[in-house]
Amino acid sequence: MTDSSTTLLILGASGDLTERLLLPGLGSLLAVETDQQVRVVGADRADLTQEAWDDTVRTALSSAGAPTEVVERVVADTEYVKADLLVPEELDALINHVGDPCVLYFALPPAVSVAVCQQLEERGVSGQTRLALEKPFGTDLPSAQALNQQLLKVVEENRIFRVDHFLGRSTVLNLLGVRFANRLLQPVWCSDHIEKVVISYDEDLALEGRAGYYDKAGALVDMIQSHLLQILAFFAMEAPASLHEDEVRSLKAQVLRATSVWGGDPVTASRRARYTEGTIGERVVPNYVDEEGVDPALDTETLAEMVVAIDNGRWRGTPFILRSGKALGSACKRIEVFFKAPAHVPTGLQGDDAPDTLVLELKPAEMILSLTVNAEGDPFDLEQKELHATLGDSRMLPYGEVLGRIVEGDPLLSIRGDVAEESWRIVEPVLTAWRADEVPMQEYPAGSSGPDGWGTVPPQKM
DSSP states (O other): OOOTTTEEEEEETTTTHHHIIHHHHHHHHHHHHHOOOOOEEEEEESOOHHHHHHHHHHHHHTTTOOOOOHHHHHHHHHHEEOOOSSSHHHHHHHHHHHHHHHHEEOOOOOHHHHHHHHHHHHHHOTTEEEEEEESSSSSSSHHHHHHHHHTTSSSSSGGGGEEEEGGGSSHHHHHHHHEEEEESTTOOOSSSTTEEEEEEEOOHHHHHHHHOHHHHHHIIIIIIIIIIHHHHHHHOOOOOOOOOOHHHHHHHHHHHTTEEEEGOTTTSSSEEEEEEEEEEEEEEEEOOOGGOOOGGGGGOOEEEEEEEOOSTTTTTOOOOEEEESSSSSSSSEEEEEOOOOOOOOOOOOEOOOOOOEEEEETTTEEEEEEEEOOSSSSEEEEEEEEEEEEOOOOOHHHHHHHHHHHHHHGGEEEHHHHHHHHHHHHHHHHHHHHHHSSSOEEETTTTTSSSSSTTOOOOOOO
């Protein structure tokens, strides 16, 4: 290990996250930044030979395009350590063994992560130690606050990296350019010109064996509370003077502090549904409650929608619809901006009333601008024409972008503690209404587009 190397110590390294996301993400980072010096150490209670660990690291890095010489350099220096992280002596020996600088990556269940952090508080860590944690960041507002208090007893906020891989997606990062670097859109990015915004992440995948986590979370917590509110914050924040992490993250927090359920009424401003048996392509999908590992008593939704308002000078009066679900007929992962009609259209021009729109596809990275123009044929008729642009694709996998920032010690793409807490505050009224069964659980066949009548905005209470 060279003096410029950072150790990525993966706690819980035998789990699915490491092989499926973390190591391929690192591989994509090393494919772009081949001189990046990262030493990978895995630790867990599982019996795993060094040879098996080497093979896991080699396969994952190679699958993401890392050059062979870079892969072999990492494999030659990687190590797997069998350790019970809840035994203070074993955790202490592990951290002493890997040295500094070090990123402690918690690929662990949340309760275990908290217990490990309590031990780290007691033993102390060096000034070159960073903590990286996967969601969920708590299970509600009080637990998120307690988690943040515990983390801050170990290291200061700027050395805590709460991971949201959505912030490494190219389209989310492209929002910075679309918003702030062109003269056409920047002046109209406000409630004076925008009627509503829809941020959706509909998947054609069903449960796919994730009942252990998903059945306790549901679509609202799994996607809207975390990922989609982060996209909202990027979309709606004020222009930063620079991309310094403190400034960008403070502007995101400012947006979320101003965000609340539309009209203050979670019953009219939210909807929930669950898929029943159906087909997606050639796949037969069972009723959600019959999926392996699902507890019907939890009454978990697989499709969620909520409407929120941002109560500030830029966005007051513009509804933001956040929607995400599973087992739908087609994947739809996008931001849709619906512009208001012009103040005046000359008499004699006629056409449909379709609004001008801007669509930012999250996957793949595309931009579609739909404008009202003169129709072909009769010049006094109006129609919509679409302008398409392919946006810059990711240099690497989303986890690669995020890991690159963590290794460099830059928390720009991580979730700050107050932002994690605000995200829980925003959705808690909806969760409370759902638990009280004040919002009916609708149903939709797997492979359909979901229940009818969604996507509407309830009237604001006066």
